[in-house]
Amino acid sequence: MKKKTRKSSKRKLSIRKIIGLGIVSLFALFIIFIGSVNIGLWGKIPSKKELSNFQYQMASEVYSADSILIGKYYLYDRQPVAFTDFPEDLLHALIAIEDERFYEHSGVDIRSLIRVGFKTVLLGDNSSGGGSTLTQQLAKNLYPRRERNKTNIVVDKVKEMIIAKRLEKIFTKDEILTNYLNTVSFGDNTFGIESAALKFFNSSTKDITATQAATLVGMLKATYGYNPRIFPEKSLGRRNLVLRAMYNNDFISEEQVAQYSQEGLNLDYREFDYNAGIAPYFREEVRKEMLRWIAEQNEADTDYNIYTSGLKIYTTLNYKMQKLAEDVMAAHMTKLQHSFEKSYGSNAPWLKDKKLMEKIAKRTPTYKRLQKIGLSHAQIIDSLSKDKQNMTFKSWQKDEETTASTMDSIQHYTKFLNTGSLAVDPTNGDILVWIGGINFEQYKYDHISQSKRQVGSTFKPIVYTTAVEQGISPCTYFSAEEIEYDNLKGWSPSNSGNKDEAYLNYSMEEGLSNSINTIAVKVLEQAGIGNVLDMAKSMGIEDKLPNEASIALGTGEIKIIDLAQAYTSYANNGKHIQPNLIKSISNHKDSVLVEFKSKLNQKSAFSKETSQIMIEMMKSTINSGTAARLRNTYGLKNDIAGKTGTTQNNKDAWFVALTPKLVHITWVGLDQHEIGFSNTSIGQGANAALPLFALWMQELNKDKDFNRYTKSNFPKPSNSVLEALNCDPIKRDGFFKRLFKNPNKKKNKKFNG
Structure with a gap:
């Protein structure tokens, strides 16, 4: 019996030795495995030096002149913020639900791993989580897993533990939290807490509430499943779970849990979409300018990237002005489109x-x-x-599936009318408003920087400016009589008025304010085509214009931005200023890299006296001429000069408004040059384009923040200017001249311009 007992004891001892040896062997293999991972046999692990110098991709941000974020350029939508910008509730929510012992462990929480292992392996509880600390999660954020098979998951877990240990030796706990919150994904292609706060709550991180913080932190477990935009009920439940965890960790009181849990999600979702949002055409032009600037900088050994370097681009755009302009554009174009389609009817x-x-x-x-x-x-x-x-057919009223x-x-x-609308401050060149079209998603073509259209009568002031600068008195009278020019293949410009105009002679001021075509051609003839073309160039229009008499009627094709540059000359005593989009560019730490200032041309295209004369003449256009609607329909009392424009066959409608602090240009027409307005009543500049300025200025007048622009007045003209303009606007032919003139017969002569 004793012999059997001894044999049994020896057998048990042997089994224990085998088990012990097996455990030791497994442990040794595990140590060897960890060592092999550590030395890089399963793939390189970043060194402490690499970890201390890591950089993550950051979105570049675009700001308006009044410091409102209007857009981003990114591959990953991420905007890093400092630890001091994290509200206490955000940090408490994160630690409570993701890593309760964050301040106690050194990168790996052994207790948590044992708990997860016990629940998952022995109890089969797959909801117990992965046991990863925030530091391990940061390691995963910085070096994402590439493969998902079981072997690689084990390797990746070990790698993340090693990296986490190294991170804890390099960074403080606050720095780890900062890096984690700036790198973690929140779904919807959003990375980092700042981008998430802006996207889901239209708020900076520093301003989010406890419930907003709990909602965002709650998403981290499953960025799609707990996305509050897609699954609000699930997100709400998860948020309340985070709040309960905050209470369990003594971060908030039970009363606060009860109070916060009653609140709704209250999302204010704002997606920084390339195609949507405010000023999309402007943002695209800024992007092009940035790419040019970056290319120049990178030639000098820099490494900027508009999509990953986290640049901050401060623009000249006035957010409130732009918003008002876009609202006005939508309202006016909706009504105009209806009138346009109705005018054609079934014959469109x-x-x-x-x-x-x-x-x-x-x-x-x-x-x-x-x-x-x-x-x-x-x-x-x-x-x-x-x-x-x-398909989805877009329209002003309602999209149609x-x-x-x-x-x-x-x-x-x-059939859709399009538009371009630009406002520039002529005193400094700042572009305040930029609307390149009616819908950026549907019509990418920018009617400010890309489109060249015939500018119609908006070119006439340049013709008249040349004439005045050439010494032709503003009180020179020109007959409105139609002429057929023999040396121009019988070309005969006409007016839209009645035949009685043939008996009338207009001063230059009256001829311009009423946009009389026959007079514009005669003024051109006296001023000289070559001189007019030189004047246009000296005013900032670089594009080649036709060396033809029809230039007087605006047959030249000019970009809106170039026409605006030319008109700034009148506000600057003959010197044009280059419109500017960007004020400054900073790096992600907000250190200024470069500042931009508009260039005022040093050489005057015309004299100060000519400038005053032309402003007074263009004021008449507003007060009693083709743009009188500004006064009698829209009730504007601002100090405004300007010019309407309508091209042949009513294809382009224009309006230029000039104040001491604004040059505002609007164009309306169709992208397809073959189609115009059905009639002048609808398609003239005063009806199609002018309201875009008028309605916008009405809104500016309501806001004292815009007093700089709305209350400004042109300088009082000199006595010599007032004297030069002191003449009757119209003279009628004498009796005998009328007696022998046939208004139905065109006069023939040669054009000598």
Whole structure:
């Protein structure tokens, strides 16, 4: 019996030895495995030096002149903030739900790992979490896992533990929290707490409330599943769980938990979308300017990247002005579009002119792609007409979900009027408002910086300026009689007035204010085409203009931004100033890298006296001429000069407003040059373009913040200027001259300009 007992004891001892040896072996293998990971056999682990110098990609931010964030350029939407910007409630929420012993461990929480291992392995509780500390999560944020198989997960976990230990030796706890909150993903392509706070609550991190902090922290467990925009109920439940964890860790009281839990999510979602938001055309132009600047800087051994360097771009745009301008544009264009379509009725070219629709189709990428694979025109049009798919047709009233073909889409979007609207402060060149079109998502083409259109009568002031500078008195009278110019192939500019105009002679001021075409050509003839072209260039218009008599009527094609630059000359006594988009650029630490100032041309295009004369003449356009609607319809009493413009066949409507502190230019027309307004009543500058300025100025007048612009007055003209303009506006032909003049017969002569 004793022998059996001894044998049994030996067997038990042997089993214990085997088990012990197995445990020791497993432990040794585990140590060897950790050592192999540590020395990089399973992939490189960043050194302490690399960890201490890591940099994460940061979104570049675009600010208005009044310091409002209006857009971002990014690959990852991330805006780092300092530890001092973190509210206490945010830190408490994060620690309470994610890492209760954050201030006790040194990167790895052994107790938490044992707890998770016991619950997961022995009890099968998969909801017990992963046991990762915030420091380990930071390691994962900085060096994301690449593969998801079980072997790699174990390796990655060990790597993260090693990196976490190194991070704890390099950084303080506050620095670890800062780096974590600036790198963690919140879903919706948003990284870091600042971007998340702005996106979900339209608030900076430092200003978020306890409930907002709990909502954002609650998302970290599952950024999609607890996204408050997509799953508000689940997000609310998760938020309340975070609040309860804050209470359990003595960060808030039970009364606060009860109070906060009753609150709704109260989202104020604001997505910084390339296609949406305020001033999208302006932001795109800023992006182009930044890319040019960065390319120049990087040639000198810098390494800036607009999408990853976290640059801060401070622009000239006035947020409130821009918002008012966009609201006014939407209201006016909605009404104008309705009148435009109604005026054509069932005879609209986009409905009746199949050849035009096919011509427009040829410009589309789809047509060009089908053409490349060898299809004929007829086959392509057939395909574009028959292949239908689900589409959203945008409109001013209500978007329409429909099934349509490419040709249906072309027909729908061809009919929309477009616009360009720009406001510049001529005293410093700051661009205050920039509207490049009606809808950036649908129409990327910018009508301020890209589009060149005939400018119509808005060019006439340049003609008259040249004449005055050439010594022609403003009180020189010109007959409104139509003339057929023999040496210009019988070209005969006409007016929109009645035949009685043939008996009338207008002073230059009256001829300009009423935009009389026949007089503009005669003024050009005396001023000289060459002199007018030189004047346009000296006023800042660099594009080549036609060396033809029709330039007097604005047949030259000019960008809005260049026309605005020319008009700044009148506010600066003959010197134009270059419009400017960007005030300064700073790095992510807000250290200024460069500042920009607009360049005032050192050479005057014309004299101070000429400037005053032209301003007075353009004031008459507002007070009694073609832009009198500003006074009698819109009730504006501001000190304003300006000029309307309407091009041939009513294809372009223009209005230029000039005040001592503003140059404002608006254009309205269709992207397709083949289509114009159906009649002058609707398509003239005073009806289609002028209201965009008038309605906007009405809004500015209501706000004392804009007194600088609305209360400013032009300097009182000198006595010599007042004397030069002191004449009757119109003289009628004498009796005998009228007796022998046939108003129905055009006078023939040669143009000598």
